[in-house]
Amino acid sequence: xxxxxxxxxxxxxxxxxxxxxxxxxxxxxxxxxxxxxxxxxxxxxxxxxxxxxxxxxxxxxxxxxxxxxxxxxxxxxxxxxxxxxxxxxxxxxxxxxxxxxxxxxxxxxxxxxxxxxxxxxxxxxxxxxxxxxxxxxxxxxxxxxxxxxxxxxxxxxxxxxxxxxxxxxxxxxxxxxxxxxxxxxxxxxxxxxxxxxxxxxxxxxxxxxxxxxxxxxxxxxxxxxxxxxxxxxxxxxxxxxxxxxxxxxxxxxxxxxxxxxxxxxxxxxxxxxxxxxxxxxxxxxxxxxxxxxxxxxxxxxxxxxxxxxxxxxxxxxxxxxxxxxxxxxxxxxxxxxxxxxxxxxxxxxxxxxxxxxxxxxxxxxxxxxxxxxxxxxxxxxxxxxxxxxxx
Ligand SMILES: [Zn+2]
Numbered sequence: 289x290x291x292x293x294x295x296x297x298x299x300x301x302x303x304x305x306x307x308x309x310x311x312x313x314x315x316x317x318x319x320x321x322x323x324x325x326x327x328x329x330x331x332x333x334x335x336x337x338x339x340x341x342x343x344x345x346x347x348x349x350x351x352x353x354x355x356x357x358x359x360x361x362x363x364x365x366x367x368x369x370x371x372x373x374x375x376x377x378x379x380x381x382x383x384x385x386x387x388x389x390x391x392x393x394x395x396x397x398x399x400x401x402x403x404x405x406x407x408x409x410x411x412x413x414x415x416x417x418x419x420x421x422x423x424x425x426x427x428x429x430x431x432x433x434x435x436x437x438x439x440x441x442x443x444x445x446x447x448x449x450x451x452x453x454x455x456x457x458x459x460x461x462x463x464x465x466x467x468x469x470x471x472x473x474x475x476x477x478x479x480x481x482x483x484x485x486x487x488x489x490x491x492x493x494x495x496x497x498x499x500x501x502x503x504x505x506x507x508x509x510x511x512x513x514x515x516x517x518x519x520x521x522x523x524x525x526x527x528x529x530x531x532x533x534x535x536x537x538x539x540x541x542x543x544x545x546x547x548x549x550x551x552x553x554x555x556x557x558x559x560x561x562x563x564x565x566x567x568x569x570x571x572x573x574x575x576x577x578x579x580x581x582x583x584x585x586x587x588x589x590x591x592x593x594x595x596x597x598x599x600x601x602x603x604x605x606x607x608x609x610x611x612x613x614x615x616x617x618x619x620x621x622x623x624x625x626x627x628x629x630x631x632x633x634x635x636x637x638x639x640x641x642x643x644x645x646x647x648x649x650x651x652x653x654x655x656x657x658x659x660x661x662x663x664x665x666x667x668x669x670x671x672x673x674x675x676x677x678x679x
Contacts, residue, residue, distance in 0.1 A: 374409040400431045428459050446471045469499035470664045503533025519547040538572035643670045
């Protein structure tokens with residue numbers, strides 16, 4: 289049996305199993321037993337024989353359509369879409385929509401599936417029209433509202449996405465302020481790219497009104513202050529992250545260092561970092577402190593500090609830098625320690641630094657919206673101490 293055939297059989301078996309269970313349920317409930325039209329089995333046979341277009345022809349010609357057979361259509365359409373055969377999914381779902389016997393509820397479901405197909409095919413305009421049509425009929429259609437918001441995200445129509453998010457918040461009775469704050473940040477970045485600083489600041493204020501602890505907005509505001517040469521304000525803004533969004537602290541350490549350097553108070557940064565380490569224990573905090581101690585006070589001060597930290601909270605990246613400092617001091621490039629160091633470098637190379645708490649996506653770059661599951665603010669730095677211990 290080919291892998292392709294096996295791949296086809298699994299969902300068909302699932303659909304058939306579900307259908308038989310459903311019939312049994314109906315039988316036991318003394319409801320009307322539904323007989324599948326003979327043509328359905330012909331259609332399924334075509335699917336199994338890898339002739340999906342013939343199967344679609346048969347399904348589209350079927351005049352009888354009840355809730356059970358409708359769901360088989362939907363399952364097959366979804367299967368085509370997931371396999372990337374979007375044209376076939378569109379054909380199947382368009383055939384469903386044209387069935388005159390379809391109830392309003394089932395017609396809506398078929399339209400929603402077709403909207404998913406259009407998005408899968410990159411036909412965003414058509415998907416948008418379909419969603420607007422669905423929302424016209426039912427302003428509380430959450431599937432259509434969410435789909436339309438996804439479309440506006442892809443098209444970077446952030447003001448429209450904000451309107452949709454507010455409607456979704458009402459429908460779900462659940463705040464969407466975190467997402468809306470990100471949309472305002474996106475608008476701020478668009479304004480910044482046009483050098484429109486007034487609009488950039490307005491949008492960042494709106495983001496913070498929406499979500500007072502939006503780390504992204506705080507960081508962007510601090511960067512603007514830094515770029516304008518207002519280093520004291522930038523330092524103050526960066527420090528807000530400590531209480532508002534401590535998970536963002538590791539992202540701003542280099543910029544914070546530049547601000548302290550610009551006002552000639554680098555030693556205050558080291559003191560501040562030690563305070564942060566005490567409360568937040570991030571490995572980036574530890575490594576930045578060690579690097580700054582090396583720059584300002586020399587290798588011995590950095591080694592002493594890092595030895596204490598690695599002893600208290602072991603981490604592979606901590607050990608890696610400790611070895612680097614030690615090797616530089618003893619000048620033993622070809623000894624055993626050098627072998628350990630180069631092995632550790634290879635083990636840690638390209639190890640993920642960020643992790644999505646929703647879908648498990650990992651990567652080496654920070655994303656405000658997860659590339660895997662499209663959730664906003666779900667990606668956080670991996671806790672190095674736990675990560676190190678797990679290897
Ligand atoms: Zn994710």
